Amino acid sequence: MNNKVNQDSINKALWAVCDTFRGTISADTYKDYILTMLFLKYISDVWQDHYESYQAEYGDEPELIDEMMKNERFVLPKAASFYALYERRHEPGNGERIDQALHAIEEANGTKLKDAGKSVFQDISFNTDRLGEEKQKNDILRHVLEDFAKPELNLKPSRVGSLDVIGNAYEYLIKNFAASGGQKAGEFYTPPEVSELMATLLDPQPGDSICDPACGSASLLMKCARKVVENHDSKNYALYGQEAIGSTWSLAKMNMFLHGEDNHKIEWGDTIRNPKLLDQNGDLMLFDIVTANPPFSLDKWGHEDAENDKFGRFRRGVPPKTRGDFAFVLHMIETLKPKTGRMGVVVPHGVLFRGAAEGRIRKQLIDENLLDAVIGLPEKLFYGTGIPAAILMFKKEKTDSNVLFIDASREFKSGKNQNLLSDDNIQKIVETFNARESVDKYAYLANLEEIQENDYNLNIPRYVDTFEEEEEIDLMAVRKERLQLKEQLVALEQQMDSYLKELGYE
Structure with a gap:
């Protein structure tokens, strides 16, 4: 079987597993069970595969093979294997056995599946009444x-x-849960092509520290990591993240574990109210790259404590009480290294032009020459919202005081319910960003004076003129065509009359 067939069949089989849960519990709940079971099955298959290869090499020498297996990247206790659970699937107590297996895996792998005492499987239990009473629960888990x-x-x-x-399977499942689960599921998912675009624009280098303060399932972080491997054949980087939703934090940790990303630190908690990525002095850690797709216009983001923020993140101004967009932007700015710091953040378009507190913050960031580019994206790219978004690129040490505006809103590939960015769409944005020059009807390099003349309004149409002149209409040609059509209509009616007479209709 070729890779494509493999992946497609795996994806279809995974999505079919959801039928076991449908009608019993909501997708927002059963996604955690599916993804956790996928995690367990995968590490069991990897373990089994390696065990069998040692068997083929050394023969039936269980003690020797057990010793060899101690060199694996992770530990899988025998009773915690998927296959041990599968063998006992007809017995009562499936939920309890699965929970015990997950706990045993966690304990056997030290800190890889824990952070600051919080365990990855803390928020998931297969032994729960949410799956029904004992018999129904046992039957559902047997089917799974x-x-x-x-x-x-x-x-x-x-x-x-x-x-x-x-x-690929994780991305496929999370994408489908986001598509069917709407905004709630979409909170932890950045479409892969948007992650690809942002990672390419940020161009991570060997030795970089990379942070996503609203990391969701960590897909954007790992896309940045992959760029270092692809472009520089190096795994010399460090990944950092924070995620407010406990079950999504667990997803991020499992995702990191499965991808072999051991050099990471993913914290659980509210980034604005309680930032956890701190240095030994208790100050905010600083990073080479900071990138995020935070929740759009978050209500109740922590306005009440912002004025007295001990980290001084809101010294440029306190964002509005019901719109947390600039709260994330300001937090991210404060965590950039002074020389190498660069940043990409997804925001709703209102961030570009809204006034009052947001207008004052925007002015301050531009006057400090931190804003590098504004990139307008097509509508319907993100799950849970049809509104178009923009990417703001910031840089600590700029070589000029200009801001590049790119209007990529009209260039996309139409999907069934969502629009997509094609490889060509992404390449055009990246090439334009790197060239840093105006492109007719697509990009404009604005200087500080022009932005000041626009009262620091960053609305893209103010800078990129996409107006297309309509073709001039030749009214005489239109009149001539109309007269010809009238003559044709008269001739057709006369012909119809003659046919009707022949048939005996007067």
């Missing part, structure tokens, strides 16, 4: 174990080869 035991979901590396099957 059987679904994951199907040949299509054999995730052994010897079968799937070099394909990033688990990364």
